[in-house]
Structures are given as C-alpha cells and as structure tokens.
Amino acid sequence: MRMRWIRESVTARTARDRKPRFRRRVALAVAATLAAVPLLAGCTVGGSTGGTTTLTVMIGAQDLTKAQIADFEKKNPSIKIKIINTDQSRLNTMLASGNPPDITVSGAVGSANINARGLATDLTPYLEKSKVLKERDLQPINNSFRWNGKKSGTGPIYGIVKDWSQDNTLWYNTALFDKAHVPYLSDTQPTSYDKLMDVARQLTTTEGGKTTTYGLGLEWAWSLYGPMAAMVMQQGGHLYNSDLSKIDFNSDAARRAFAWYVDFAQSGVGPTSLNPLPDGSDYSTVAAGRMAITQDGYWFGGNFAAPNSLTTMRMAPAPIMGDKQVAFSYSGQGWWIPAKSKHKDAAWKLLEYYMAGPPAVARAESGWGIPSLKSLMSKMPQKTPYQKEAYAVAKNELNHSASLPDSPYISMDLLNTTIDKYLQLAIKKQMTVDQACGALTTDLNKTLAQGKSQIG
Amino acid sequence: MTRKWTRYPKRTFYAFIAPWGVGFVLLTAVPMVYGFLVSLTNFDGSSPRWRWVGLSNYAELIGDGDAWAALVRTLVFTAIVVPLSVAGSLGLAILINRRLRAVGLWRTIFFLPSVVPVVAMAIMWKLVFNKDSGILNAILGVVGIKPVAWLVDPAAFYALIVLMLWALGGGMVIMLAALQGVPAELEEAAAIDGAGKWTVFRQVTVPMISPVLYFQMVTGVIGALQVFVQPLLLTPASGIADVGAAPDSTHLYMVQVYQEFFLSNRFGYGSAMLWVFFLVILGLTMLLVRSSRSWVYYEVDTEGGAR
Numbered sequence: 001m002r003m004r005w006i007r008e009s010v011t012a013r014t015a016r017d018r019k020p021r022f023r024r025r026v027a028l029a030v031a032a033t034l035a036a037v038p039l040l041a042g043c044t045v046g047g048s049t050g051g052t053t054t055l056t057v058m059i060g061a062q063d064l065t066k067a068q069i070a071d072f073e074k075k076n077p078s079i080k081i082k083i084i085n086t087d088q089s090r091l092n093t094m095l096a097s098g099n100p101p102d103i104t105v106s107g108a109v110g111s112a113n114i115n116a117r118g119l120a121t122d123l124t125p126y127l128e129k130s131k132v133l134k135e136r137d138l139q140p141i142n143n144s145f146r147w148n149g150k151k152s153g154t155g156p157i158y159g160i161v162k163d164w165s166q167d168n169t170l171w172y173n174t175a176l177f178d179k180a181h182v183p184y185l186s187d188t189q190p191t192s193y194d195k196l197m198d199v200a201r202q203l204t205t206t207e208g209g210k211t212t213t214y215g216l217g218l219e220w221a222w223s224l225y226g227p228m229a230a231m232v233m234q235q236g237g238h239l240y241n242s243d244l245s246k247i248d249f250n251s252d253a254a255r256r257a258f259a260w261y262v263d264f265a266q267s268g269v270g271p272t273s274l275n276p277l278p279d280g281s282d283y284s285t286v287a288a289g290r291m292a293i294t295q296d297g298y299w300f301g302g303n304f305a306a307p308n309s310l311t312t313m314r315m316a317p318a319p320i321m322g323d324k325q326v327a328f329s330y331s332g333q334g335w336w337i338p339a340k341s342k343h344k345d346a347a348w349k350l351l352e353y354y355m356a357g358p359p360a361v362a363r364a365e366s367g368w369g370i371p372s373l374k375s376l377m378s379k380m381p382q383k384t385p386y387q388k389e390a391y392a393v394a395k396n397e398l399n400h401s402a403s404l405p406d407s408p409y410i411s412m413d414l415l416n417t418t419i420d421k422y423l424q425l426a427i428k429k430q431m432t433v434d435q436a437c438g439a440l441t442t443d444l445n446k447t448l449a450q451g452k453s454q455i456g
Numbered sequence: 457m458t459r460k461w462t463r464y465p466k467r468t469f470y471a472f473i474a475p476w477g478v479g480f481v482l483l484t485a486v487p488m489v490y491g492f493l494v495s496l497t498n499f500d501g502s503s504p505r506w507r508w509v510g511l512s513n514y515a516e517l518i519g520d521g522d523a524w525a526a527l528v529r530t531l532v533f534t535a536i537v538v539p540l541s542v543a544g545s546l547g548l549a550i551l552i553n554r555r556l557r558a559v560g561l562w563r564t565i566f567f568l569p570s571v572v573p574v575v576a577m578a579i580m581w582k583l584v585f586n587k588d589s590g591i592l593n594a595i596l597g598v599v600g601i602k603p604v605a606w607l608v609d610p611a612a613f614y615a616l617i618v619l620m621l622w623a624l625g626g627g628m629v630i631m632l633a634a635l636q637g638v639p640a641e642l643e644e645a646a647a648i649d650g651a652g653k654w655t656v657f658r659q660v661t662v663p664m665i666s667p668v669l670y671f672q673m674v675t676g677v678i679g680a681l682q683v684f685v686q687p688l689l690l691t692p693a694s695g696i697a698d699v700g701a702a703p704d705s706t707h708l709y710m711v712q713v714y715q716e717f718f719l720s721n722r723f724g725y726g727s728a729m730l731w732v733f734f735l736v737i738l739g740l741t742m743l744l745v746r747s748s749r750s751w752v753y754y755e756v757d758t759e760g761g762a763r
Binding site: 088092117208210211212221273274276278280411413414416418428450454455 | 498500501502503504505582583586587588589590593597602603605607608609691699700701718719720721722
C-alpha cells in the first residue's frame, strides 16, 4: 500500500513537473516544423510565385554563362533560371518522382529510349508557332530527336540539338607526321581503315615497353557502337534489323569491323579499355604531342583556338571501310522538356533563346561544334588556316551524312559497354573474333528483348 | 513474477526513443519495404510504364552468372582486405605506441591519407598506376621491371586493394586508443613471469583489445562487401558508363548492382539483387557475432544481465 502511494506520488509529481516543459517542447517542435516547411518547399523543383516562374534547368556547368542568364532574365522579367548540373542519377530520381526539371540535356542519338518511355514533351506545336526557330532551318541531326511512336527519325520532334559534329572524322598533328616522315592525310579523300592502321603503326613510338607516342586514338571510352556501325554501313550493311529490336554482329561486315578493333588493340598503336589513358579521353595526350591522330568530330578543333595551343593540327575526312562514305554524329547534344514539366511555355522561351539567340551565335563562332541551325553555318570560325581547312572538310563531310540507328530498347551506354566486354575477350584471345561476335549478338539480343518487354 | 513497477512512465521511454524510431521507420524500414516492392516489378527508374512481375527477378538472379561471379569476387576481396587492414592498422598503432621522437608528427602522417576525400585519392592513384606515365612504373623501370598495366586485369584487383589499404590511418587511431587502454601492470606481470614480447602481445595485449579488433572486423566486413565507388573511380570512363568500364576483377557485387540500376535501367532487378545481398551480409554478420563468443574478451559480464 505504501509502495503504491509512493509510486503514484512520484508519477504525479513527475508528470506535474514535466507539464510546462512538455508544452514548451511541443511549442518549439511546432515552431521548428513551421519554420522547416518553407525550407522544404525550397527543395522542390521550380515553382511560380507572385507572377514569377522559376525554371529549373539541368544542363552542363558551362552551357549557359552568368551573363547569358542575366540577359535572358532581363528580356523575360517574369522568368528566373535555376541551374542544376547534369547528373543522370538525379535526373532519373526527379523523373520517377514526377517532379522533373523543366529542361534537360542529352544526345539526339540515344533519345529513342527516352521518347519510347514517354518522358519528353512533343515540341512540334511550339516549333510551328515559333518566330525564331523554323523547322526548315534545322540541320538533319535534329531528326534524331523525332519519334513516330515506333522508331526515331520521323514524326513529332522531342528535342532541339544545340550543336553537333560528325564524330568519325579525324584530327592529326602534322609535326608528328613530319617527324616520322609519313605523308599527310588527304583533306578531300577518305583514308581506308587498313591504310589508317598502317599509318598508325608508323607513327607509334615506344621506349622500354612504354608507348611514348600513340599513332591513333579512337576515343574508345566514348563510343564503340558509333564507329562500328559506320564501318558496317560503309560496307553496305546494317547492324540492326528494320524495327531495331535485334542486332547482328555475325555478318561479314560486322565481323570485319570487330576484327579491325581487335587488331588495333593487339598492335598497341592506341589506347583501349585494356590500356586506358589516365583521363579517358584523347585531348590531353594529343595536346602533349604524344598522339598523332585522333578520331574526333569537328568540335575537337575548338581546343586549338586558344593562344599557345598546338598550331600543327589538321582535320581529315572520316576513314572508310568499304566503298560508301558515311559520316555521322554519335550523339548531337540537345535540350528537351520533360513531359511532366510544369512550366513548358517558359521552358520553350529559354530553349528558343539558347538555340537561336545570342548563346547559339556564340557557340557557332567558337568552333566547338557545327551549329544546329543552317542559318548559323556562316558563323563558323575561318580565321586561321586550320580553321579554314577544318571548315572545308566538315562542310564536305555533310554530303556523306547519315543518321546512326538508335534502338529504343537499349541505352547507348549499355550498348557500348557490352561491345567492349566482348572486344576485351577477343583482344585477350580468350575468344576468337567469330566466337566473340556470336556471344555479343546473343547477349545484346537478350537485352533488346528485355527492353522491348519493358516498353511493350 | 513480472515486474510492473517502473521508476519513469513508459511514455518517457518512448518519447526519448521517438527520434530514433522515426528515423528508423522513415530512413530504414520504409525504404527497405519500398525496395522489396520495387523488386517485384519491372520498374525502369523513371517511366510510369511498369508492371508487377512477381518473383521473376529473384528467379532470374538464381541463374545470373555475372551476379554470382561478382558475389564470389566480393567475398574473396573482403577476405583479403579485412585481415590486411585490421592487421595493418594494428601494426601501425603498435609502431607509434611507444616513446618516439616527434611521435605526434608520425601519427599525423599516418592518419593524413584517411582524411583525403576518396575521389581525390582515387584520381591520385589512377595517375600513379598509369602504365605509360605513372610514377610506379617509372620507379619499377629503374630496377629493370617492365611496365605493368595496373588498371586493367589482372593487376586492377591489386590496385584496388592498395587503394583500400591507403587509408589505414583511420583504423590505426582506433587501435591506438585500444592499446593505450591495456593496463601496463598486466603486461609487466606477464613479463616478470617470464613471458617474451610475443607471448605478452599474444596472451595479454590481443585479448585485452579483442573487443576493438572485433568491432574493426565487423565494420570492415560490412564496408568491404559494400565497396562500390573505388572501382568506378579507377576506370578510364566518366559518368554512368564508368560502371561498364570497370575491369572484371574489380567488378564487385555493388558495381554489378549499380550497373543493373543505372546502365540497364532495371531498378526492379537491381532491388532484388540488393535484397539478396542484404540477407548475405546479415548471415555473415551473424556468423561473426557467434564466432566472437570464443575469441572476444570483455572485462564486464555481458551474458548475465542484471541480477
């Protein structure tokens, strides 16, 4: 009985003592929650307050300068721009949560997968009404952003390319050619892949087991599907079937292309995934005078406009395997508006400004790619001799333009890494070229079937 | 008889654990249940077009040679890295747990690598390991060893282990604290009884620091099993394609999971892989907990409870 009294007394006193403090804590918690609400609201994407629309734009860090943003906001006082740097994982999360950015960037080639999943906005109605962006002014690369419900290339347009290049063309350092007493590549006639391999061998130098100068770089880490597809098309073949649901590396043309890559790697004339460059791209090695030729598009010339950069670089046409000249873009970076964007009209205004306004002119004049609009072609730089030569080569290559087949059932990254996996097995002689091509075909067709089942 | 009396009301207890409880529910339980539900779908991570697929992701995982190979590779990697890092950090701690000139400086030097951000560290090692321009091959060249392609198979596995062991300093600090907690009189008593240095270390020091060794081992095993960023940072590619560029020997289980999530856009299948991995880690941890009864020595009685 006495115990019970003590217990009740202690409990009552504890509760009485705690009461005011408890209230204070509750009040504090409520206040903190109220204070957090606006902060949390600030974490969400975009928004409209007091007649001002905030556009959330997920693009590369250098795509829009501060001055260009200020200029746009001055011309459009009701729109503010919030930049998020490109981050694929974050974009996936934002798309999945139904709260995507209002504009984002990706390759026109590779957009089939995005469009098949219904993630992008059809820009055709905006384009039809636009006073600055005209359909007839768009370079053909923009057609890779078209999607007719089954295939890319025709139908409504879901994105606009900012600039592009034919990525299988070549750049070479004449100083290293002179040093090795090798004749320059032709500016007008394409070099055959077999000849290119011979030249690369002559230009490669080694010392004590280390390569001091690479003869040829293929930007191995960036694309394998693009150049191989070009090699096959140049021989009159195709990697994909007509509805892009199956791929075939067993054809003679595909095996020849695959074997060329294996030969390239085994001969040690250039970096591969089994002998990678520290930064995964050719530029720094070219700039250091340690790589004679690199397979890069017109954009690569933008590197040499800066003072004190190499003055001995020249551009050459895309090499050829077979009879037909084919040059195409592996990507063609452009902007698109996600289907669930809440500010599509404002996003289109920024897209117009970026694609046809002062930023587009600045990009065209910089030489970092071929403009997406035909009307801006005349702005491409032609001041220095190398710029004049590169302009002539790039313009000539437009006559051999084709578009890279883009299956909606697989991403470009997965396609490239799967090709690399089997190339490595063949290079290491764990498989013959024929075995690797067979296994690659089976592996990719399994992935394509999964993709098709996913999209339905 | 069940004890009914409590000094404080139950709601005080619940009020105090509520922040943890809310955190556990929102940040652990809900994501785990969500992950399990996703593993029953073919969700691609962004599209609204998904459907329930039952247990087919788990069925596919049973026959996925790449996933099992990655799991075995991860277990081997853990079996190498954890003993090396525990032994290495203990060795460093023993080295500097003595009266040395400028001992503080040595401790700082050994500890420094563990505060360098992992990205900076990986980039530095990528340059060191580069076949043609790396300093490691330059040094090896001086003694007549031919250049080694460290960042590709089979050497990439060892490069990754070096990268993991680079930050031993963090473990060293914990070991040092444990060593300094060993009563000097016990070691002196053993020495007076005729024990040599090794016997003192083996019979006195190790049992006294065994709870810390155990802690390092459990956290080390869980950490090593979940290694993911380092293999990606050692690849030549950048962005999501990194995962495909990781050499076979460093293609650990979490790298394979990331590949399924972000390269193949198979969030459902990736979630199934994560759930299976969770069960594997849980099983391994339970094995370690059971084994600890036979080799971990606690000065306080942990079995008896309140009497």
